[in-house]
Amino acid sequence: AQKITQTQPGMFVQEKEAVTLDCTYDTSDQSYGLFWYKQPSSGEMIFLIYQGSYDEQNATEGRYSLNFQKARKSANLVISASQLGDSAMYFCAMREGPGSNYQLIWGAGTKLIIKP
């Protein structure tokens, strides 16, 4: 079974609109972490935002926020006021268990294209 599911292979969004990228996860661990990364066509994987399973508040970093719904096991990334430079692949990833970065499990990614 897929541990990380990103259901949107690709999305087109008008510049300045908000974007929601979906991510659902499957784990039986109580302690886990959820990550979002951005990968432009250049290849670099850029860390965007992190949410711990025990964090009570949704994580926010500038224009990025994570809509964490624990009961539904979803961790959607919201980008407010999208910009042309946001066009990239976006990956959701999960770390199961405390403190072990080795075990990052990755989704297949969503390709986001921002239209001018």
Added chain:
Amino acid sequence: ETGVTQTPRHLVMGMTNKKSLKCEQHLGHNAMYWYKQSAKKPLELMFVYSLEERVENNSVPSRFSPECPNSSHLFLHLHTLQPEDSALYLCASSPQSSGNTIYFGEGSWLTVV
């Protein structure tokens, strides 16, 4: 500018060649990783080094040989590769004691001909 630097950014090699990918991190991290990213596949973890000791080897063929001479440097030695090994190879690092963030380099695009 990323704190994790990978060279070369692009590499084309024949199946009989021997080459190496290099990764250097300037973040003071104790753990370093090699990932492989093929088209239309999730990232695959290849190797993990923690405090210069290999702690993870995800059934990677022996034609890939990692080396971690110190906590700031990580190499991936390549020999007798196959065309299906063509991919983006990403190096990453993280603090040993923190579970929050892994930082990636810009990747090395490898083409095996």
